[in-house]
Amino acid sequence: MNKGLLSLAAVLLSSLYVNGQTTGTFTTVDFPNTYTNTITTGLFTSNNRSGFIFQSNASINYGLFGPKSVGFKFRWLAHDNGAIDYTTDTDQLMTLDNNGNLNMKGTLTTGGNVGIGTAAATDKVTIDMGATRSAINMISDGDAAAYSDLKFSIKTTTGLASGKPNMWLVSLRKDGYFSNDLTGPTLEFYATRAITGGYIAPMVFKSNGDVILAGARNAVNGNVGIGTTDTRGYKLAVNGDAMFTRIQVKAFANWPDYVFGESYKLMPLKELEAYVKKNNHLPEVPSAKEVEKEGIDVAEMNKLLLKKIEELTLHVIELEKKINALEKEETK
Numbered sequence: 224m225n226k227g228l229l230s231l232a233a234v235l236l237s238s239l240y241v242n243g244q245t246t247g248t249f250t251t252v253d254f255p256n257t258y259t260n261t262i263t264t265g266l267f268t269s270n271n272r273s274g275f276i277f278q279s280n281a282s283i284n285y286g287l288f289g290p291k292s293v294g295f296k297f298r299w300l301a302h303d304n305g306a307i308d309y310t311t312d313t314d315q316l317m318t319l320d321n322n323g324n325l326n327m328k329g330t331l332t333t334g335g336n337v338g339i340g341t342a343a344a345t346d347k348v349t350i351d352m353g354a355t356r357s358a359i360n361m362i363s364d365g366d367a368a369a370y371s372d373l374k375f376s377i378k379t380t381t382g383l384a385s386g387k388p389n390m391w392l393v394s395l396r397k398d399g400y401f402s403n404d405l406t407g408p409t410l411e412f413y414a415t416r417a418i419t420g421g422y423i424a425p426m427v428f429k430s431n432g433d434v435i436l437a438g439a440r441n442a443v444n445g446n447v448g449i450g451t452t453d454t455r456g457y458k459l460a461v462n463g464d465a466m467f468t469r470i471q472v473k474a475f476a477n478w479p480d481y482v483f484g485e486s487y488k489l490m491p492l493k494e495l496e497a498y499v500k501k502n503n504h505l506p507e508v509p510s511a512k513e514v515e516k517e518g519i520d521v522a523e524m525n526k527l528l529l530k531k532i533e534e535l536t537l538h539v540i541e542l543e544k545k546i547n548a549l550e551k552e553e554t555k
Contacts, residue, residue, distance in 0.1 A: 361395075371395040380417060386443075388414035388423055401438035402427040413438060472522045479530035482537070489537050505531055 341351035407430030424438025446454035450462035
């Protein structure tokens with residue numbers, strides 16, 4: 224066993240002495256330290272183009288050897304000819320640094336894709352979840368600040384307009400940064416803004432299940448379009464049908480109870496008739512063309528309709544008084 228191992232090592236080593244020792248059922252190969260401050264030990268082919276290098280700074284390299292490197296525990300290298308250069312990225316396929324960070328760079332020029340549970344595909348990361356339920360789970364301790372973020376960043380921000388998003392985030396937080404909810408974790412979607420600073424905060428999921436389309440903390444809040452890309456400045460624009468079981472409009476200023484006040488001047492029926500003949504709609508009520516172009520304000524329209532009903536009620540009361548007066552005259 225030792226003779227075979229020594230024969231293999233003799234072929235692989237260019238100038239290193241290899242001592243094979245057998246201890247129990249384990250075979251070990253000792254690599255004496257024959258280099259100073261650069262390469263400590265090595266196992267490589269005679270053309271020095273492939274092999275295994277262990278360096279004096281505790282860095283282990285698979286591939287070609289070269290000058291001493293700093294800050295790496297493992298490096299997978301590739302170079303088809305000439306000396307390797309640790310100062311550039313072109314020779315490094317994958318690195319594991321002293322902090323445990325793994326960097327995959329692919330081949331000499333392209334690649335670096337990762338396949339989990341499947342072969343790497345054209346996407347940077349491809350995950351095959353298999354035939355059973357699985358998940359990608361991000362766990363953290365969860366202190367009072369944001370503690371789990373998914374970020375989508377713009378790599379080249381040159382020419383990015385002021386105030387436009389340069390990074391979008393999905394953040395699981397306990398500080399209620401945009402929701403003002405401190406009762407439990409919230410999921411908050413927002414963006415940081417280029418040059419101007421501040422945020423865009425379009426959507427927040429509160430811990431009670433509420434979905435909030437707004438945000439605090441100097442955030443720009445947008446409008447919502449359903450079935451349309453143009454909200455025309457409205458908070459909600461829907462191109463299509465909508466169904467509700469109840470709609471409530473909060474307190475409306477200047478509600479038309481004033482129609483029943485003593486100082487209100489009711490338009491005489493003769494003037495009302497002339498106005499309708501000329502304009503084909505009631506006073507203050509928008510025309511058909513206006514409705515077709517701008518739509519209607521439901522709250523404002525309800526207020527106007529109530530006003531017209533109240534005015535009509537006053538006219539009916541006045542007519543009834545006149546009818547009663549005429550009936551009295553006939554009975555005399």
